[in-house]
Amino acid sequence: MSSLSSQLSQRIETVTGTDPELRPATKPQFGHFQSNVALRLAKQEGVNPRDVAARIVADLDLDDLCETPEIAGPGFINFRLRSGVLAATVTAQLADPRAGIPHTSKPQRVIIDYSSPNVAKQMHVGHLRTTIIGDCFNRVLTALGHTVIPQNHLGDWGRQFGMLIEQIADEHLDLTILDLAGAEALYRRANAHLASDEGFAARARARVVALQSGDPETLAAWHRLIEISLAGFNATYARMNVLLTDDDIAGESSYNEMLPAIAGDLEARGVATMDNGALVVFAEGFEAPAIIRNSAGGYGYDITDLAAIRHRVDTLHADRIIYVTDARQHHHFELLFAVARMAGYLPAGVVAEHVGYGMVLGADGTPIKTRDGGTVPLESLLDAAEEHASPQIALSAIKYADLSNSLQKDYVFDAERMTRTIGDTGPYLQYAHSRCAGILGEARARGIDSAGIEVLAEPTEQELALWLTRFGETVQVVADELTPHKLCIYLFELATKFSSFYEKCPVLKSEGAVRASRLGLVAATKQVLATGLDLLGIEAPERM
Structure with a gap:
């Protein structure tokens, strides 16, 4: 429409x-x-x-x-x-389960790479934004009719597993009773052991070789660490009301077998060259090359991400690939895209985008840290918000605060301010929705129903109606530009215009076609608020 x-x-x-x-x-x-x-x-x-x-x-x-x-x-x-045109448009929108969201005429297969926690570590504040933002993109693009394929690029491979598994062996640790918090504590012990004991460091390096060569005992421990981690991650995803499941996992390890062939292909075609013992790709406009294989013969992030692009294009048939990570990784992805284009792994018809986001700051305006300077677990941020509101309201506060600013900007995590039901907050939008639900519920209790919108005589009625008609175009802009703050701005304006309408135009105290039309506006506002909040990953409560 x-x-x-x-x-x-x-x-x-x-x-x-x-x-x-x-x-x-x-x-x-x-x-x-x-x-x-x-x-x-x-x-x-x-x-x-x-x-x-x-x-x-x-x-x-x-x-x-x-x-x-x-x-x-x-x-x-x-x-x-014409007021009749406005009335007819909002009435048609109210009858549309999609609330006026247009269905794309050119559906795409869209890969969204987001969340990406590390095995044996709890999700921390750094995973808050990627998970919330990626989930919003998933919901918006799906709503428009695109096929969205989330990719949770777990950190499930690397040298750290050598020290982890060797520490497990040293401690004779029973992995059947370990949870994610215990796995992270194990990581810290192993790291300290690695730094203090050269003998242990040598055994850890040997354990990496055993893992890479498929030693059954080592693989069993590795698989168990992944299982423990996924249980913890999934509990957090459920608490955060995000759409990721185990079906979306595509960890670093899934690309291991592709790496030698990719390195060989790039070298054979002259895309990659040897430089000081390493196989690298120099891309125009970049001072440093992408490292395809280091001088010791090992593979790192550059070639793993290159393999992921090739897989997403050749196997998943991506038309658009979106990476949601810290803004500080922007250079890495720009180089990655350039190399992928040179290699022919990223055809001209496939769009690749990096959406970088700013940091979450504490009340002092500096990045959030624990007292000892460590990273703050994500669960502790959720707990902090729930000290001021119910889980449903607290999660709304966190998500809206994250999405309502330009993504590239840092923002301050202020749980008390974020959970208020006044001002530009998620709970304020939830409150507006519950107010609509309350009015409609009271009307039903009195046997009053809306037969459609016919009368829009007052300026505030027309202003609200006109704003309601702009919902679909707003969602389209968010999908095109990847700017969720524009949806937040739209919804806040809708709630504000509804409040003005409610103050100036009595709903249940009016009569006849005027009352029916005003109830129709209330119903349309409720519908758009619920749909819009859902696109942000926020629940729309009937009562608050």
């Missing part, structure tokens, strides 16, 4: 030959939209802007959409949508 603003803009552009750059009117008496297209055309033609505006108005055929446009000031054109 094309939004009313889009329809109006297209009509004007057909007549003028240029984008009218419609803007919302600054005051209700000026209508709903305003355009300066006449002023821009008059400057090109060297004529009076009001004369150009008059010509445009005379040529426009908008009777089915707008009242007669008005010329204001030096040549602005004001447009007022």
Whole structure:
């Protein structure tokens, strides 16, 4: 469904030959939209802007959409949508289970790489944003009709498993009773042991070789560490209401067998060259090369991520690949994409994007750390928010605070402020939804129902109705630009406009078609708030 603003803009552009750059009117008496297209055309033609505006108005055929446009000031054109058109559009949107979200005409297969915790370590504050942001992208793109394939790129391979498994052997540890917190404590003990005991370090290196060569005992311990970790991760995902499951796991280890063939392919075709004993790829515009194979013959992140791209294009048939990580990894991904293009693993028709995000800061404005300077477990942040509100409200507060700012910006984790039901917060939007539910519930209890929206006489009614019609185009922008804060801005504005409407336009105390129409506006607001909150991964409670 094309939004009313889009329809109006297209009509004007057909007549003028240029984008009218419609803007919302600054005051209700000026209508709903305003355009300066006449002023821009008059400057090109060297004529009076009001004369150009008059010509445009005379040529426009908008009777089915707008009242007669008005010329204001030096040549602005004001447009007022017909109230019947607004009413019909919102009524149709209310009947649509998708709440007006357009279904894409060009569905894509979209890979989203996000969350990516490390085995044997609890998820920490650094995993908060990637998980929340990636989950939002998943929901938005799915809602538009794309096929989304999440990829949880677990850190499940590497030299650290040598020390972990050797420490398990040294301690004769019973892995059947270990949980994720215990596995992380084991990691710390193994790391300290590695630093203090060269004999242990030598055995840990040998254990890495045993793991890579498929030693059954070593593999069994490795698999058990992964099982323990997944149990912990899944508990956190469930608590956070995110969509990731075990089916979405594609850890580093899944690409191991591909690495020698990729290195051989790149070297054979001259894409990669030897440099000081290492196999590398120099990409134009980058000072340092991508390391395909280091001088000791080992493989690292660069080639593993390259293998992931090849798999996602060749096997998963990706049209678009989105990576959600810390902004500080932006250079790595830009180099990765450049190398993948050079190698032919990333065809021109496949879009690859890195969405970098800022840090979560404490009240002092510095990155959140534990008292001893360590990383803060993700669970402790969720606990902190729940000290101020119920789990449902606390999670809303965290997700909205994360998504409502431009992703690249750092933000302060202030649990008390985030959980308030006033101001620009997730709980405020939940409260607006529950208020709508309360009004509709009371109407049903009285035997009053809405037969559709027919009357939109008051300015606040029209303003709310017009805003409701813009929901679908907002979701489309978020999908195209990967900017969830724009959906947050839209929903906050919707809740604010609803509050103004509710104060100025009695709902249940009105009568007849006016009451039915106002109830329709309440129902449409509830529907859009619920749908919009769900796209953010936030529950919409009926009562608060």
